[in-house]
Every structure is written in C-alpha cells, then in structure tokens.
Amino acid sequence: MTTTLDPETTAVHTPRAFEPHHRTPGQAIAHVLRRIPTWITIAFLLLVTLYPLFWMVINSLKTNADFLSNPSYAFPEEWHWDNYVIAWETGNLATTISNSLIVTIPSLILIVLLGTAAGYALEILVFKGRAMVLLIFLAGIMIPGQMIVLPLFNAFFKLGINNSYLPMILIYTAAGLPLTVFMMATYFRAIPREIFEAATIDGASMTRSFFAIGFPMMRNAVITVAIVQFFLIWNDLLIALIFGGKRSLNTIQVGLLNFSGEYGAINYGPLFAAICITTFGILILYLFLNQRIMKGLAAGAVKG
Amino acid sequence: MKSVLGDRKAITLLLTPALLVYTLIILVPVFWSFGLTFFTGSVLTGFEFTGLKNFQRLLGDPYVWDAFWFTVKYAILMTLLQVVIGYGLALLYQFVLRRSSVLVRTLVFFPVVLPTVAIAILYQKLFQSAPSDGLVNELLVNVGLQSVDWLGAGTTAFVVIVIMDVWRSVGFYGVLIFSGLLDIPDDIIESARIDGAKSFKLFRHIILPMSLPILFASFIFSINGTIKVFDSVFALTGGGPGNSTTPLTLYMYRTAFQYSDFGYGSTIALLLTIMCLVVTLLIFRSSRRDNTV
Numbered sequence: 001m002t003t004t005l006d007p008e009t010t011a012v013h014t015p016r017a018f019e020p021h022h023r024t025p026g027q028a029i030a031h032v033l034r035r036i037p038t039w040i041t042i043a044f045l046l047l048v049t050l051y052p053l054f055w056m057v058i059n060s061l062k063t064n065a066d067f068l069s070n071p072s073y074a075f076p077e078e079w080h081w082d083n084y085v086i087a088w089e090t091g092n093l094a095t096t097i098s099n100s101l102i103v104t105i106p107s108l109i110l111i112v113l114l115g116t117a118a119g120y121a122l123e124i125l126v127f128k129g130r131a132m133v134l135l136i137f138l139a140g141i142m143i144p145g146q147m148i149v150l151p152l153f154n155a156f157f158k159l160g161i162n163n164s165y166l167p168m169i170l171i172y173t174a175a176g177l178p179l180t181v182f183m184m185a186t187y188f189r190a191i192p193r194e195i196f197e198a199a200t201i202d203g204a205s206m207t208r209s210f211f212a213i214g215f216p217m218m219r220n221a222v223i224t225v226a227i228v229q230f231f232l233i234w235n236d237l238l239i240a241l242i243f244g245g246k247r248s249l250n251t252i253q254v255g256l257l258n259f260s261g262e263y264g265a266i267n268y269g270p271l272f273a274a275i276c277i278t279t280f281g282i283l284i285l286y287l288f289l290n291q292r293i294m295k296g297l298a299a300g301a302v303k304g
Numbered sequence: 305m306k307s308v309l310g311d312r313k314a315i316t317l318l319l320t321p322a323l324l325v326y327t328l329i330i331l332v333p334v335f336w337s338f339g340l341t342f343f344t345g346s347v348l349t350g351f352e353f354t355g356l357k358n359f360q361r362l363l364g365d366p367y368v369w370d371a372f373w374f375t376v377k378y379a380i381l382m383t384l385l386q387v388v389i390g391y392g393l394a395l396l397y398q399f400v401l402r403r404s405s406v407l408v409r410t411l412v413f414f415p416v417v418l419p420t421v422a423i424a425i426l427y428q429k430l431f432q433s434a435p436s437d438g439l440v441n442e443l444l445v446n447v448g449l450q451s452v453d454w455l456g457a458g459t460t461a462f463v464v465i466v467i468m469d470v471w472r473s474v475g476f477y478g479v480l481i482f483s484g485l486l487d488i489p490d491d492i493i494e495s496a497r498i499d500g501a502k503s504f505k506l507f508r509h510i511i512l513p514m515s516l517p518i519l520f521a522s523f524i525f526s527i528n529g530t531i532k533v534f535d536s537v538f539a540l541t542g543g544g545p546g547n548s549t550t551p552l553t554l555y556m557y558r559t560a561f562q563y564s565d566f567g568y569g570s571t572i573a574l575l576l577t578i579m580c581l582v583v584t585l586l587i588f589r590s591s592r593r594d595n596t597v
Contacts, residue, residue: 046412055430072429073442126309140326142580207311275425294409
C-alpha cells in the first residue's frame with residue numbers, strides 16, 4: 001500500500017485508530033475507497049428497485065407507434081396524458097376500484113372486531129379448552145385457499161348469493177381470522193389480567209371491560225392487523241377470480257388482468273397507465289404509512 | 305377472582321362470532337372438500353359418486369406430477385433466495401449503513417406492497433420480445449447478445465417468474481430479518497471487535513449463530529407462502545407456455561373452473577393441503593428439537 005504515514009506512527013508501528021478526525025490524505029482516500037463497494041451496492045439496489053417503476057411511467061405516456069418503433073427506455077416523443085383517461089374509462093377502473101373497496105372495508109372491520117374479541121376471550125378469559133380453540137384457529141394459517149373454495153362455491157350457489165359481494169367478504173373475513181386471533185392473543189398476553197378484573201369490581205361485566213378497556217388499549221395492534229390484512233385482501237387474486245368473476249363484481253386485480261388480456265394487449269400506453277394508476281394508489285398510502293406498514297407486515301410474519 | 309374471568313356470558317359473546325365464521329367458512333369446507341374427492345362433476349352439472357377413481361387418476365396423471373415438481377422446485381429455490389438475499393440486505397442495513405439505512409429500506413420495500421397483477425403485467429412488458437423488444441432484450445441486444453423469447457419457453461419463463469418474485473419480495477425479507485438482527489445486543493459485537501475479531505470471523509462466530517432464530521422464522525414464513533404460489537404465476541405466464549410453469553394451485557384452479565370437475569379439483573387440493581401439512585409438521589419437529597438442545 002502506498003499510504004503516506006506520518007513519522008510518529010511509522011516509528012511505533014501502530015495506526016492511530018483512536019484519532020479518526022486527524023486523517024492523513026492517504027487514510028482519507030483509503031476510507032473513501034473502502035466505501036465504494038457499499039455505494040455500488042446501494043446504487044444497484046435502488047436502480048433495480050426503482051427503474052422498472054420509472055420505466056413503467058415513461059411508457060404510460062407514449063403512443064403505440066412511439067412504443068413500438070423507439071427504444072423503450074427513451075422518453076416519450078409527446079407526453080400523452082390522455083392514456084390515463086382512456087385507461088380509466090376503458091379499464092373500468094372506477095368500478096373495479098370501488099368493488100375492491102366495497103369488499104375490503106367490511107372484511108377489515110369484521111376481522112378486527114371478531115379477531116380482537118376472540119383474542120381477548122382466548123387470552124384474558126379462563127375456560128376449559130381455550131388452548132385447543134387457539135390451536136384450531138392456528139391450523140387455519142396453513143390451509144391453502146384451494147381446499148375451501150369448491151364447497152363454498154357450491155354452498156353460495158345453492159344459497160343464491162354467488163352474484164354478490166357477500167361470498168368475498170365472508171371468505172376474506174374467515175381467512176383473515178387465524179392470523180388476527182393469534183396476533184391479538186399475543187398482544188393481550190402482555191397486559192396484566194388485573195386491569196380487566198379491576199374494571200369488573202366497578203360493576204362492569206367482562207364483556208363491558210373488553211369494549212371499554214381491552215379494545216381501546218389495542219389501538220396500535222389493531223392498526224398493525226388492519227395493515228397486514230388490507231394488503232392480503234387488496235392484492236388477492238384467487239378468491240377474487242372465483243367469486244368476483246362476473247364483470248360487475250370484478251375487483252381491481254381481476255379487472256386489471258382482463259384489461260391486460262383484452263384491450264391492453266394492443267394498446268400499450270393505456271395498459272401502462274392502468275398499472276400506474278393502481279400502483280400510485282398504493283404509493284400514496286405508502287408515502288404516509290411506510291414505517292407502520294413495514295413494521296406491521298414484519299410483525300405479522302413473525303407472530304404467524 | 306376466577307369466577308370473573310370465567311364469565312360464561314362474556315366468553316360466549318366474544319368468542320362465538322369469530323369461531324362460527326371460522327368454522328363455517330374454513331373448517332367445514334375442508335372436510336366437505338375431502339368428501340368431494342369421491343365424486344365427479346360440478347355444481348352446475350350435478351355430482352356423481354365415483355369412489356376412489358379420482359385418486360387413481362391422480363396417481364396416473366402426468367400433469368399432476370409436473371405441477372407437483374414445479375411447486376417443489378419453485379418453493380425450494382424461492383425460499384432459499386428470499387432468505388439468503390433478505391439476510392444479505394438485513395446485514396447491509398444493520399452493519400454497513402446503520403442509522404442511514406431508513407431510506408434504502410423504505411425504497412427497497414416498496415415493491416412488496418404493490419399489486420401482484422400490476423407487477424406481473426409490468427414484467428411481461430419488461431421481458432417482452434414481440435412485437436418489439438422490452439427493456440431486458442434491448443439491454444441484451446445493446447451488449448451484443450441475442451434477444452430471447454423469455455415467456456415463450458418453460459425454462460426461461462421460470463427464470464422470469466423467479467426474478468419477478470425475488471424483486472417483489474426481498475424488501476420484505478430484508479426488513480423482517482433486519483428487525484431480528486436488532487435484537488442482537490450491540491455490546492456483544494463490540495466486545496468481540498475489541499477482542500480482535502475480524503469482519504468475517506465476527507460474522508461466522510457471533511452474528512450468524514445469533515441470527516439463526518430470525519432466519520428460521522423467515523424460512524417458515526417463506527415456505528408457507530411459496531408452496532401456495534398462485535397470483536404471480538397466474539398473472540405472469542398463466543401457467544404456460546403449455547403446462548410448463550403450472551404449480552399445483554393453478555392446475556387445481558383450471559381443473560375445477562375451466563374443466564368444471566370439482567371432484568378431481570378437490571383431489572388436487574387435497575394433495576396440496578397434505579404438502580402444506582407435511583411441511584408444517586417437519587417445521588414443528590425441527591423447532592422442537594431446537595428448543596430442547
């Protein structure tokens with residue numbers, strides 16, 4: 001190494017690690033050189049993550065001719081914002097987005113209410129067989145959706161509700177319960193039972209103490225659970241394909257898939273615009289809640 | 305005090321709704337689906353009892369074994385990649401970037417929350433070869449290579465599926481494992497460093513052993529998801545070309561909803577469920593051994 005050493009350090013043969021501020025030019029260069037692999041790694045990571053998204057945006061503004069004849073990484077010849085209007089109208093995005101909301105919001109409310117109540121009952125209250133019930137709920141995490149859809153399709157068909165939002169809401173609620181009950185039970189475990197007992201001395205029943213104390217206490221946990229379930233439901237494809245196959249019931253995922261197969265196969269700009277729209281919706285949510293979302297999803301995985 | 309916590313009315317009121325929904329929508333259908341394996345037909349055509357015919361068919365069906373091997377291949381490769389790359393990211397966040405890792409973490413995590421269908425369409429275009437080259441082929445051509453019909457052959461389509469699923473999931477595993485690395489006490493690492501442990505030794509003898517619990521947890525989470533892969537394959541390749549990228553989940557979906565055979569569909573679903581069960585039991589056994597040692 002051609003590091004310039006000052007006479008003092010050369011004399012005692014020890015680098016002065018305890019004085020990091022007083023670097024010789026050589027040490028400074030070595031320090032920068034050592035950081036280079038890190039910077040390359042980070043640049044590579046960000047490029048790989050973000051460039052495809054950027055690429056998607058620039059192509060959403062091109063005409064077909066522009067997309068087919070010029071390199072795809074080039075900027076649009078003209079910026080065709082009307083692709084977004086076409087995507088919104090031809091892709092039925094208003095309908096599919098509202099369908100997704102109609103299905104997701106009631107499911108989330110039901111999951112949170114039922115799951116928190118059950119978590120409380122299983123962790124705070126004392127009765128025979130509660131460990132067994134918790135285990136039965138846990139088993140649900142393992143069961144693939146394929147194992148339940150066919151009987152449900154039969155049953156909902158016989159009940160005559162196959163052409164409504166009800167099957168999706170019911171299935172999403174039930175499928176979300178195992179993880180939610182388990183997570184809530186874990187969160188309640190951290191709270192001393194005495195708090196709930198104390199409330200009953202004032203004449204409240206355990207049910208009242210759940211609504212008055214237990215549920216409000218779990219505000220953060222509820223948000224975590226809701227975030228985990230929101231992404232699971234919003235991005236689901238299997239249940240949405242089977243029970244939302246009818247055009248008027250298409251969720252955003254199914255709608256996007258149909259749009260890509262029919263109209264989008266030959267109209268590139270609007271297709272890119274449609275996937276941009278669905279991506280930006282989530283991006284806005286992510287801008288405000290990213291730390292919560294990251295922590296929430298990680299907690300959901302560890303607890304599961 | 306026992307009597308207050310054993311409040312029967314509260315237990316019934318709070319537990320029953322969840323238990324009822326869960327039982328009716330998940331538990332009963334599981335057993336009902338098992339019953340369907342002895343029938344053929346669908347809700348529209350009516351069911352006919354066929355005994356064990358579906359199981360005979362399953363054993364002799366080459367498509368089932370293709371789908372089975374595809375599922376196994378995908379699940380093993382994907383789980384390995386997710387945990388290994390995720391661990392790499394976590395180490396980068398925790399030991400190289402340290403406090404300045406928030407921005408990188410947040411950006412790399414972003415694809416995780418995006419809708420799978422949107423990503424799949426984006427990847428179809430990135431790897432497109434006709435009518436014009438997508439970004440990947442343009443890059444290949446620019447460095448002097450041939451453009452590839454990525455989604456036109458089974459092997460290359462599998463590569464695209466893997467690349468896409470790695471892209472959209474490693475940010476998650478990075479954060480998941482990173483949250484586990486935070487539990488390693490700083491003073492242990494500091495004292496090892498003072499004792500003269502060099503980076504690799506430090507990693508091999510201190511960091512790696514201490515991150516095994518979180519690696520194991522992410523492994524469980526990963527395999528539980530990858531074995532059920534459906535969305536990304538369905539949206540990206542639709543199982544094709546031919547059947548070359550069809551996992552069991554997708555083969556079951558096709559059998560039931562394109563060929564209207566709910567009985568045989570249930571039989572394939574049962575095979576899938578047994579696979580999940582076996583993996584879960586293996587995990588439980590190995591985790592129990594970990595605890596007793």
